Amino acid sequence: xxxxxxxxxxxxxxxxxxxxxxxxxxxxxxxxxxxxxxxxxxxxxxxxxxxxxxxxxxxxxxxxxxxxxxxxxxxxxxxxxxxxxxxxxxxxxxxxxxxxxxxxxxxxxxxxxxxxxxxxxxxxxxxxxxx
Numbered sequence: 518x519x520x521x522x523x524x525x526x527x528x529x530x531x532x533x534x535x536x537x538x539x540x541x542x543x544x545x546x547x548x549x550x551x552x553x554x555x556x557x558x559x560x561x562x563x564x565x566x567x568x569x570x571x572x573x574x575x576x577x578x579x580x581x582x583x584x585x586x587x588x589x590x591x592x593x594x595x596x597x598x599x600x601x602x603x604x605x606x607x608x609x610x611x612x613x614x615x616x617x618x619x620x621x622x623x624x625x626x627x628x629x630x631x632x633x634x635x636x637x638x639x640x641x642x643x644x645x646x647x648x
Contacts, residue, residue: 520547520548520549521548521549522548522549522639522643523545523548523549523550523639523642523643523646524548524549524550525549525551526549526550526551526576526577526642526646527550527551527553527568527573527574527575527576528545528550528551528552528553528575528576528577528578528579528642529553529554529555529561529564529565529568529575529577529578529579530542530545530552530553530554530555530578530579531554531555531556531557531558531560531561531578531579531580531581531584531589531592532554532556532579532581532608533556533557533581533583533584533585534581537581537631538554538556541554541579541638542554544635544638544639545638545639545642547635548639550642553575556584556585557584557585557586558584558586558587558591558592558595559586561578561580561592561596562592562595562596562599565578565596565599565600565601566599566600569599569600569601574601574603575601575603576603576604576646577603577604577605577606577642577645577646578593578596578601578603578604578605578606579605579606579607579608579642580592580593580605580606580607580608580625581607581608581609582607582608582609582611582614583609583611589607589609589625590607590624590625593605593607593624593625594624597624603646604626604627604642604645604646604648605624605625605626605627606625606626606627606628606629606641606642606645607625607627607628607629608629608630608631608633609628609629609630609631610630610631610632626645627641627645629641
């Protein structure tokens with residue numbers, strides 16, 4: 518039902534865990550997205566900067582809250598500084614920390630708890646990209 522709904526959407530996923538990378542890639546590619554996955558904040562900033570320079574901007578960024586080299590909120594702030602102004606969605610299993618941070622910042626467009634349903638993730642990305 519949601520196959521192809523993200524066709525033509527370039528998405529950047531910042532997720533340090535291999536098993537989560539595989540799952541997220543399968544969900545998003547199944548919906549037709551062009552997915553780039555990196556494992557750290559530093560890689561995400563580098564990839565976003567290069568995409569901005571090349572003019573191939575990501576339609577959305579999906580960040581894990583806990584990264585090996587910083588948290589997702591700081592990463593989102595850095596992405597904004599390098600010129601990315603599209604939607605940012607943070608995925609986390611740390612619900613309490615996410616609730617605390619969501620009150621502190623408006624840098625992030627949406628928070629989603631792990632585990633999540635693939636269809637819910639796709640619908641959220643469609644809504645964020647279209648807004």
